[in-house]
Amino acid sequence: MEFDEASFNQHHNHFCNGSKKRKVGDLTSHYINNNNNNNNNNAETLPIRRDFLFLTSDMNLHHLDHLPDLPYSTKKQNSNVVYLPLKNNILINMKAYTEIMFRSDQFFLGDEAGRYEKTVQATAIDFLMHCPNERRLYVARSIVTTDKRVGEEIAKKIMNG
Numbered sequence: 001m002e003f004d005e006a007s008f009n010q011h012h013n014h015f016c017n018g019s020k021k022r023k024v025g026d027l028t029s030h031y032i033n034n035n036n037n038n039n040n041n042n043a044e045t046l047p048i049r050r051d052f053l054f055l056t057s058d059m060n061l062h063h064l065d066h067l068p069d070l071p072y073s074t075k076k077q078n079s080n081v082v083y084l085p086l087k088n089n090i091l092i093n094m095k096a097y098t099e100i101m102f103r104s105d106q107f108f109l110g111d112e113a114g115r116y117e118k119t120v121q122a123t124a125i126d127f128l129m130h131c132p133n134e135r136r137l138y139v140a141r142s143i144v145t146t147d148k149r150v151g152e153e154i155a156k157k158i159m160n161g
Contacts, residue, residue, distance in 0.1 A: 053092040053157055055143065061086040062109050062122075062144040082110040083144045097127040098137060100158060102151065107144050123151040 055061060062083035107122050127141040145151045 051094055053094055053154070054089065055086065055092065055154070056089045057086055059086070059150050060145070060147060061150070062107075063090075064142045081142075082108045082114060082116055083142070084110055084114060085112060086143070087112065092127070092141070094158070096129070097140065098130045099128040101126040101128060102155065109144070120146050122146040123148070125151070125154060 063086050064081060064083060101124075103124050103126065104121070105124065106119050107124060108116055109118055109120055110116050122144045123146075125143045125145070126139045127143075128137040129140040130137055143154075145154070
């Protein structure tokens with residue numbers, strides 16, 4: 001199961017009435033957000049600096065194959081989301097996202113077929129987009145790593161673009 005861009009675009013168009021993606025402010029001047037409103041005590045929002053982020057399948061990452069109930073709210077708990085193993089290399093266009101949020105929590109990991117395997121303490125990297133009609137940010141893509149070093153490496157790639 002891979003990310004289906006057509007399905008994503010269909011959901012985005014449905015929930016945002018087909019509006020084009022817009023930047024909310026200057027992407028390089030976003031702030032670090034450490035608020036505790038969503039029980040995400042370790043959540044940070046980082047500025048986006050790189051144009052593309054290359055992630056490889058050997059980094060032991062998990063991702064959302066598709067997002068249930070797009071736009072997936074940043075305020076929802078992740079109790080109903082199963083992350084699948086990333087089996088292919090991916091190149092993420094960073095300019096498509098408004099903000100990136102890193103958060104530590106417990107996540108459900110599944111196998112390639114999407115069946116639940118285990119619950120782990122991990123770091124999620126949520127790629128957020130702004131929906132002007134909903135007037136809020138939503139999670140457009142999410143990656144999970146259980147290895148703290150890999151999470152730090154990805155953060156460095158994003159920050160040092």
